[in-house]
Amino acid sequence: MFVTTADPILEPPIITVNTVLSLLAVDYPADKLACYVSDDGCSPITFYSLVEASKFAQLWDEYEKLCQKMEEAHKLVPSDLSADYEAFKDIKSKNHPSIIKVIWENKKGFADGIPHLIYISREKRPNIVHHYKAGAMNVLTRISGLMTNAPYTLNVDCDMYANNPKTVLHAMCLMLGLNQNENNCAFVQFPQMFYDELKDDPFGNKMVAAFEILGRGMGGIQGPAYAGTGCFHTRQVIYGLSPSNTDINEKLSNEVLEQQFGYSKEFIRSVTETLCGLKEKKTFCQGSVLSSIEAAYKVSGCRYEHNTGWGNKVGWFYGSATEDVLTGMRIQARGWKSALCVPDQPAFLGCSASGGPEFMIQRKRWATGVSEILFSKHSPIFVALTSKLQFRQSLAYTWILMWALRCIPELCYAIMSAYCLIANTSFLPRINEAAAMVPIALFLIQNLETLISCLRAGLSIRAWWNNMRMSKINAASSQLFGVLGVILKLLRLSETIFEVTQKDQFTSNDGGDSTKADAGVFTFSGSPIFVPPTTLLLLQLRALVIAFLGLQPPAHGDHGAGLLEIMCSMWAVLCFWPFLKGLFGKAKQGIPFLTICKAAGLALIFLNLSKRASMV
Numbered sequence: 001m002f003v004t005t006a007d008p009i010l011e012p013p014i015i016t017v018n019t020v021l022s023l024l025a026v027d028y029p030a031d032k033l034a035c036y037v038s039d040d041g042c043s044p045i046t047f048y049s050l051v052e053a054s055k056f057a058q059l060w061d062e063y064e065k066l067c068q069k070m071e072e073a074h075k076l077v078p079s080d081l082s083a084d085y086e087a088f089k090d091i092k093s094k095n096h097p098s099i100i101k102v103i104w105e106n107k108k109g110f111a112d113g114i115p116h117l118i119y120i121s122r123e124k125r126p127n128i129v130h131h132y133k134a135g136a137m138n139v140l141t142r143i144s145g146l147m148t149n150a151p152y153t154l155n156v157d158c159d160m161y162a163n164n165p166k167t168v169l170h171a172m173c174l175m176l177g178l179n180q181n182e183n184n185c186a187f188v189q190f191p192q193m194f195y196d197e198l199k200d201d202p203f204g205n206k207m208v209a210a211f212e213i214l215g216r217g218m219g220g221i222q223g224p225a226y227a228g229t230g231c232f233h234t235r236q237v238i239y240g241l242s243p244s245n246t247d248i249n250e251k252l253s254n255e256v257l258e259q260q261f262g263y264s265k266e267f268i269r270s271v272t273e274t275l276c277g278l279k280e281k282k283t284f285c286q287g288s289v290l291s292s293i294e295a296a297y298k299v300s301g302c303r304y305e306h307n308t309g310w311g312n313k314v315g316w317f318y319g320s321a322t323e324d325v326l327t328g329m330r331i332q333a334r335g336w337k338s339a340l341c342v343p344d345q346p347a348f349l350g351c352s353a354s355g356g357p358e359f360m361i362q363r364k365r366w367a368t369g370v371s372e373i374l375f376s377k378h379s380p381i382f383v384a385l386t387s388k389l390q391f392r393q394s395l396a397y398t399w400i401l402m403w404a405l406r407c408i409p410e411l412c413y414a415i416m417s418a419y420c421l422i423a424n425t426s427f428l429p430r431i432n433e434a435a436a437m438v439p440i441a442l443f444l445i446q447n448l449e450t451l452i453s454c455l456r457a458g459l460s461i462r463a464w465w466n467n468m469r470m471s472k473i474n475a476a477s478s479q480l481f482g483v484l485g486v487i488l489k490l491l492r493l494s495e496t497i498f499e500v501t502q503k504d505q506f507t508s509n510d511g512g513d514s515t516k517a518d519a520g521v522f523t524f525s526g527s528p529i530f531v532p533p534t535t536l537l538l539l540q541l542r543a544l545v546i547a548f549l550g551l552q553p554p555a556h557g558d559h560g561a562g563l564l565e566i567m568c569s570m571w572a573v574l575c576f577w578p579f580l581k582g583l584f585g586k587a588k589q590g591i592p593f594l595t596i597c598k599a600a601g602l603a604l605i606f607l608n609l610s611k612r613a614s615m616v
């Protein structure tokens with residue numbers, strides 16, 4: 001069981017601890033489980049919290065004390081703590097050697113005991129790329145291969161705790177059952193669900209309809225996409241096995257393996273055992289977990305993957321900020337299937353990015369990630385032509401990967417309607433012309449389609465509206481920035497990075513309705529990401545004022561701006577309502593003055609240009 005965390009501030013240790021505890025407590029023989037935590041933040045506080053959590057796991061009461069200890073941990077200096085913390089002394093999170101600690105070992109192998117708990121902070125050096133989460137997952141894969149080498153792995157983000165104790169059993173049923181029927185199940189994905197659900201999904205960030213429609217739909221072809229968390233993988237598949245090479249014993253020369261998996265002799269032995277089939281009696285990983293710690297240090301070094309197949313042929317794939325979609329697609333391109341599992345009691349619950357800056361950062365990363373794949377050699381259409389990705393599956397992936405590109409038409413429509421009202425010209429037919437039926441029908445069909453998918457997923461009309469509205473805001477901000485980021489990357493002007501999303505703690509019994517009421521409110525920051533939507537809103541408002549007060553220049557072309565253009569602009573203003581409120585809001589709920597100034601400046605430039613254009 002792999003847990004990744006990257007930043008003790010954005011991801012408070014108590015969140016990671018809750019997730020780890022929930023995993024240690026799942027309903028499955030403890031001697032068959034081990035929990036590995038990767039800490040890319042290299043934080044002594046996270047380590048300390050896990051140590052305390054492992055003590056707590058022996059008691060199961062005293063949870064309040066555990067929380068209190070963690071709160072106070074920030075005041076402790078690592079050197080005040082025991083010798084275990086020596087390794088964290090004067091550490092810099094981006095420049096440090098590996099730290100691996102076996103926090104708890106189920107030495108006697110009790111089935112009703114507590115699974116092993118291992119802390120890992122892989123080596124990081126400046127100027128050596130570490131590939132963010134994908135890199136962390138590959139280190140976890142290698143170290144676990146050395147220490148316990150289970151044939152199946154589960155991975156969750158640090159905030160995604162196990163909410164259903166039977167989850168592992170559910171997943172194993174699918175894995176084992178499907179294999180026997182030769183259905184070739186490579187991974188089992190549980191839907192991403194969230195503990196901080198707000199009524200009617202005000203930020204449109206719960207993705208319920210997406211998992212309902214897309215997840216189940218793809219489930220009927222080659223299986224759902226891998227969503228990065230709440231997913232069980234087969235180790236053999238992670239090591240690059242294809243469904244057809246079941247008998248690969250001959251191919252496995254040590255030389256080939258070393259090229260692919262790196263120079264660690266111990267790890268190569270573990271890989272051989274995994275790839276040669278699970279039926280043979282296990283000889284590897286019989287001793288104590290601690291006995292392989294030296295080898296573990298070796299495979300967690302930041303230079304270990306140099307000139308190997310990691311990130312490219314084996315393991316989690318590099319090259320996209322949404323490593324999950326890429327990894328899942330490339331597994332399916334080898335001919336594997338996957339399965340979606342939706343138990344009545346949600347398997348995992350996590351923290352959703354709340355409305356405002358965090359949401360924007362997250363969606364920007366996703367926009368970057370999916371576009372990176374679309375414009376790479378792993379574009380699903382190519383992949384379908386050259387590999388075993390089924391045609392309809394590749395269409396589904398194309399649909400996912402084109403998600404961010406919708407910002408281009410969206411922006412065009414928004415700008416055109418404003419321009420037409422300002423310059424008194426038109427881009428749509430007049431309402432009384434028969435041709436007007438075309439755009440009207442398209443508009444209605446598109447909205448009905450999304451409305452029906454929301455209703456089918458059990459959402460309210462209000463939730464649909466919120467989702468629809470957020471998709472427009474998204475297009476003008478995070479998707480636009482994401483796509484621009486990828487263009488810069490393609491021009492080799494910048495590299496894309498993984499910005500971690502802020503996570504907030506689960507507060508079940510805080511009856512504080514005041515916080516709940518605030519929780520649905522959109523918030524802003526000084527980030528440039530808020531400038532384009534603000535500009536668009538100001539433009540639309542200005543355009544509507546011009547249209548209603550009749551301040552337009554004489555009509556341009558055969559007819560001037562008509563009802564459809566006005567409706568376009570009004571629709572845009574409705575969709576950008578949170579920003580309209582933001583213009584007048586205070587503190588975090590208001591758009592910062594500087595952002596408004598920048599937006600107003602841009603809007604003025606546009607206004608002048610369009611006036612000039614209309615005079616030509």
Ligand SMILES: O=c1ccn([C@@H]2O[C@H](COP(=O)(O)OP(=O)(O)O[C@H]3O[C@H](CO)[C@@H](O)[C@H](O)[C@H]3O)[C@@H](O)[C@H]2O)c(=O)[nH]1
Binds near residue numbers: 011501
């Ligand atoms: O350098 C890094 C950066 C991130 N993470 C971890 O990656 C996970 C996901 O990060 P988060 O900020 O929560 O991103 P989300 O957008 O919420 O995550 C979704 O999207 C990601 C791809 O963009 C997937 O990796 C995740 O599994 C999926 O839940 C977290 O556990 C992080 O600790 C690392 O381990 N190392």
Ligand SMILES: [Mn+2]
Binds near residue numbers: 157159350351501
């Ligand atoms: Mn997350």
